[in-house]
Amino acid sequence: MNTVIREDTVTKVEKILQDFIEESGATYALITDMGGNPLFTAGEEDFDVDTLAALSAANYATTKEIANLIKEDNFSLLFHRGNNENVHFAKITQDILMIVLFKPFLSLGLLRLKINSLQQKIVSIIGN
Amino acid sequence: MAIVNLKDKTIQIKIVYYGPGRSGKTTNIEFIHNKLQQNKNQQISNLVSIDTKGDRTLFFDFFPVSLGKINGFDLKLKLYTTPGQVKYEATRRLVLKGVDGLVFVADSLTSRQDANLESFENLKSNLLYHKQSLSDVKLIFQWNKRDIDEKMIPLSPIEEMERLLNSELKVQSFPASATSGMNVLKTVNYISKETVKSVIEKTILNKHKMGN
Numbered sequence: 001m002n003t004v005i006r007e008d009t010v011t012k013v014e015k016i017l018q019d020f021i022e023e024s025g026a027t028y029a030l031i032t033d034m035g036g037n038p039l040f041t042a043g044e045e046d047f048d049v050d051t052l053a054a055l056s057a058a059n060y061a062t063t064k065e066i067a068n069l070i071k072e073d074n075f076s077l078l079f080h081r082g083n084n085e086n087v088h089f090a091k092i093t094q095d096i097l098m099i100v101l102f103k104p105f106l107s108l109g110l111l112r113l114k115i116n117s118l119q120q121k122i123v124s125i126i127g128n
Numbered sequence: 129m130a131i132v133n134l135k136d137k138t139i140q141i142k143i144v145y146y147g148p149g150r151s152g153k154t155t156n157i158e159f160i161h162n163k164l165q166q167n168k169n170q171q172i173s174n175l176v177s178i179d180t181k182g183d184r185t186l187f188f189d190f191f192p193v194s195l196g197k198i199n200g201f202d203l204k205l206k207l208y209t210t211p212g213q214v215k216y217e218a219t220r221r222l223v224l225k226g227v228d229g230l231v232f233v234a235d236s237l238t239s240r241q242d243a244n245l246e247s248f249e250n251l252k253s254n255l256l257y258h259k260q261s262l263s264d265v266k267l268i269f270q271w272n273k274r275d276i277d278e279k280m281i282p283l284s285p286i287e288e289m290e291r292l293l294n295s296e297l298k299v300q301s302f303p304a305s306a307t308s309g310m311n312v313l314k315t316v317n318y319i320s321k322e323t324v325k326s327v328i329e330k331t332i333l334n335k336h337k338m339g340n
């Protein structure tokens with residue numbers, strides 16, 4: 001059960017992510033699988049991307065387990081606020097997750113709207 | 129689930145160390161990380177450990193490492209350990225998500241043989257949870273703590289451990305000592321090579337593609 005990602009898929013998805021960063025003012029976007037492998041990225045980073053992917057996948061999976069435990073479908077918002085950087089997690093498909101880093105002065109509401117429309121574009125490229 | 133990226137020419141592979149509590153999984157991965165750090169030619173990522181005050185693993189230990197090129201592809205290995213303690217079932221199960229290769233670190237202490245068996249059964253049921261089975265992944269055994277003086281603490285003979293855990297599968301196994309480093313690198317080299325080989329075979333023979 002391995003995944004081969006084609007060259008044009010990478011190009012298309014990373015272009016979408018890059019456009020998103022330019023429009024929204026977000027710092028960095030990462031799409032990872034639920035096993036913690038980075039798939040697509042855009043933006044500047046000064047940290048280890050593999051580690052961010054591994055921890056984010058674990059964080060997302062843990063939150064989902066907590067939801068199951070307390071009989072909640074899922075939490076609709078998974079987000080951490082920092083002094084310098086915020087991080088937002090969104091499920092794109094059953095198998096992949098998107099992580100967005102953005103500065104605290106940006107509006108979370110607007111960003112979430114943009115992430116929603118982004119999600120549909122990405123699904124149209126990679127399928128469900 | 130290995131990821132082959134045809135644009136960046138990378139292959140990502142996930143290796144998980146599994147086994148009962150205190151069998152030496154974290155000690156293995158720390159030894160490997162230390163060794164790699166001593167190599168001045170390679171920049172190595174930090175080891176991330178989610179544990180209880182620097183001791184027992186609560187979720188996992190993790191670090192990524194580049195293995196160089198094969199067939200023009202950059203190989204990126206992700207090493208993880210699981211928490212062995214029975215009570216951490218929920219997190220242990222999550223670490224297995226997308227695993228490609230497994231090292232089962234068995235404790236050689238005679239008193240821990242039941243724990244080895246229980247952990248191995250637990251591994252199979254947790255693979256099932258992810259709709260996987262042992263035949264979908266590469267697996268090897270490590271008989272750890274062979275450095276212990278048998279006059280002080282009774283150890284199970286290797287043949288007995290083979291019989292207990294590896295009599296049907298008959299996969300590769302190494303006696304080891306994670307504290308001294310004996311066969312620790314041999315274990316990780318072997319599982320990496322075998323896993324990479326199987327991933328390449330599978331992706332060439334059976335092209336499971338993302339995107340259209």
Ligand SMILES: Nc1nc2c(ncn2[C@@H]2O[C@H](COP(=O)(O)OP(=O)(O)OP(=O)(O)O)[C@@H](O)[C@H]2O)c(=O)[nH]1
Nearest residue numbers: 149150151152153154155185211212273305306307
């Ligand atoms: N003598 C000896 N002790 C070992 C060896 N490997 C590990 N230990 C010791 O066993 C104890 C537990 O080792 P860990 O590596 O933390 O065990 P673990 O499998 O990660 O345990 P959990 O995180 O609880 O699942 C430590 O005190 C280690 O020093 C070994 O090869 N020989």
Ligand SMILES: [Mg+2]
Nearest residue numbers: 153154184185
């Ligand atoms: Mg540990």
